[in-house]
Amino acid sequence: MKAIILAAGYATRLYPLTIDKPKALLPIANKPILDYIVDEIETLPEIDDLIIVSNHKFYPNFTDWCKEKETRLNIIVLNDNTTDDTNKLGAIGDIEYAIEKLNIDDDILVMAGDNIFTFKLKDYYNAYKEKNSDFVLVKEMDRIEDLRRMANVEITDDGKVVGMVEKPQNPKTNLAAFASYIYKKDTVPMIKKYLSEGNNPDAPGFFPSWLYKHKDVYAYTFTGECYDIGTPESYKEVNEIFEKLN
Numbered sequence: 513m514k515a516i517i518l519a520a521g522y523a524t525r526l527y528p529l530t531i532d533k534p535k536a537l538l539p540i541a542n543k544p545i546l547d548y549i550v551d552e553i554e555t556l557p558e559i560d561d562l563i564i565v566s567n568h569k570f571y572p573n574f575t576d577w578c579k580e581k582e583t584r585l586n587i588i589v590l591n592d593n594t595t596d597d598t599n600k601l602g603a604i605g606d607i608e609y610a611i612e613k614l615n616i617d618d619d620i621l622v623m624a625g626d627n628i629f630t631f632k633l634k635d636y637y638n639a640y641k642e643k644n645s646d647f648v649l650v651k652e653m654d655r656i657e658d659l660r661r662m663a664n665v666e667i668t669d670d671g672k673v674v675g676m677v678e679k680p681q682n683p684k685t686n687l688a689a690f691a692s693y694i695y696k697k698d699t700v701p702m703i704k705k706y707l708s709e710g711n712n713p714d715a716p717g718f719f720p721s722w723l724y725k726h727k728d729v730y731a732y733t734f735t736g737e738c739y740d741i742g743t744p745e746s747y748k749e750v751n752e753i754f755e756k757l758n
Contacts, residue, residue, distance in 0.1 A: 513558045514618050515585075517549065518691070518716065519574065519625030520567040520592050520606050525742055534570040536625035537577055538747065541754035545628050545741070546577065552633040554583060559621065562587045563614065565606040567594045588614065602713030603691075608703050620700060622716065624691035624740075628750065631736035639671075639732040640694045648673065648720050649692040650731045651738065656683065663689035663717030665731055673729040676721040678712075687731070690738045691716050699723065 523535035530538070536546040546564075553559055562585040566574045571591040578587050592609050594600045601609055607622055621637075640647045650665050664683040666675030675684060693716065695703075703719060712718045723729055739750045 513556070513560075513621060514614075514616055515553050515556075515559050515562045515621045515623065516607060516610050517546070517562065517564045517623050517625045518603050518606055519546070519570070520565050520594060520600065521626070522567065522569070522597055522600075523626070523742075524597065526744060526747065529744060529747065534566070534573055534625075535741065536564075537573055538741070540628055540751055541757070544577065546625060547581070548628050549623060549625065550581065550583060550585070552629075553621070553623075554585060555632070555634050556621070556637050558637075560586060561614075563610050564589045564625070565592055565610050566590065567592055567600070569595060590614075603716040604703065604707065604711075604719050605713040607716070607719075608707055611700060611703065616700060617697065618700070619697050620695050622691075622693045622695065624716070626742075627691055627738055627740055628754075629690075629734075629736065629738040631734040631738070636692070636732050636734065637694070639730070643671070643730045644696075646696055646699050646720070646723060646727065646729045647694040648676070648717075648729060648731050649690045649738075650687045650733050651690065652686050652733065653688045654686065659683040659686065659688055663715075663721060665689050667731045671730045671732070673720070673724040673731055676717070676724055676729075678715055678717045678721055687733070689717050689720070689731075690740070692738075693720060699727070702726065 523530040665687040
């Protein structure tokens with residue numbers, strides 16, 4: 513299995529924090545966000561290659577981080593050659609870029625490089641192994657504002673996805689999908705098909721919203737927290753939370 517971390521965004525809402533540093537390398541309790549993610553990925557012995565997709569601006573930041581990071585994983589940093597929000601490939605475009613660039617023919621774990629979480633990635637992986645199907649990560653959310661800004665998911669009693677809509681105005685359930693996905697080897701070529709049909713390449717939730725209509729997709733409902741750091745205020749809040757934990 514290969515792990516792909518999406519880190520090619522410019523995080524302009526976090527300025528000035530991210531003018532010269534990618535969001536994934538911002539410290540939380542004196543440790544880069546990316547380190548938290550990689551440390552969890554390391555708990556999955558099935559993963560050998562870790563692929564970080566960066567933009568051109570922050571590519572040197574990630575290569576410098578890679579030289580210092582101690583890990584058993586083979587880390588590959590890819591430059592998607594985009595320079596700002598006007599020519600970015602989008603999250604799904606970046607997944608396909610990594611697949612084509614590295615000729616990936618394997619199961620893949622896809623994660624956003626700016627989400628810091630407290631659940632165990634191993635539990636998510638075990639659910640995937642049990643069902644042997646594609647998976648999305650979901651959590652019950654109470655606030656309608658949160659449900660509107662994320663992908664909203666409908667599932668059966670055994671967790672099969674029967675509905676998924678990115679950023680709906682009128683969510684049908686209280687389940688929101690976070691940017692962490694596990695796709696089987698035979699699903700990987702379907703990402704190219706999805707893009708070739710002219711579908712939205714931007715938010716990563718658009719692909720599984722299309723995929724569940726073509727093959728079985730299941731949802732893993734996690735307990736714990738997953739923080740999407742999007743503003744200076746939320747960054748400060750998460751820092752305070754993790755400083756107390758540590």
